[in-house]
Amino acid sequence: MYSFLVGLMLVLSVLIIIAVMMQPSKQNSAASAFTGGADQLFGKQKARGFEAFMQKATAVLGFAWVINAIVLAIISSK
Template sequence: MYQFLLTVMLILSVLIIIAVIMQPSKQNSAASAFSGGASELFGKAKARGFEAFMKRATTVLGVAWVAVAIGLAFLSSK
């Protein structure tokens, strides 16, 4: 069981990295990173299409990764 969860953890880790890399960029340039983004925080419309799918997929993968990590910690403590 431990080896199976370890394999699932490795696969989830790679999938999370791919999902984060594939997310569309929200900033136009490096200078906008220094100017803040509070004006865009409350004024942005709800994400649709590919952006919404990637956000949801990243969240689901992250929750699954944490669950597997807790399972691995539980199994390794026994």
Template sequence: MYKFLLGVMIVLSILIIISVMMQPSKQNSAASAFTGGADQLFGKQKSRGFEAVMQRVTAVLGTVWAVLAVMLAFLGSK
């Protein structure tokens, strides 16, 4: 059971990396990299389409990964 969950965790880790890399960039210019993009921080920008799907996929994968990490820690302590 432990080795199976460890394998699933490795696959989930790779999928999380891929989903984060596929998300579109939010920076419009090089200047916003230095200012931190504070003008966009508090603006209402709702994600739509592909961006919204990728955010949800990343959140779900991250949650499943965290649950698996807790399960592996519990099984590893025995």
């Protein structure tokens, strides 16, 4: 059981990295990093399509990763 969960942790880790790397960039230019991004804060549009799917997939994978980490910690402490 422990080795299965460790393998699952590795797979989830790789999938999270892939999901984060596939998300579209939110900055238009390097200059927007220095301006504070107030225009992005107040002009935020709701994510749709591929961007919304990737946000949800990243959240679900992250949640599964945290639960798996907690279960692994409990099992390894026994």
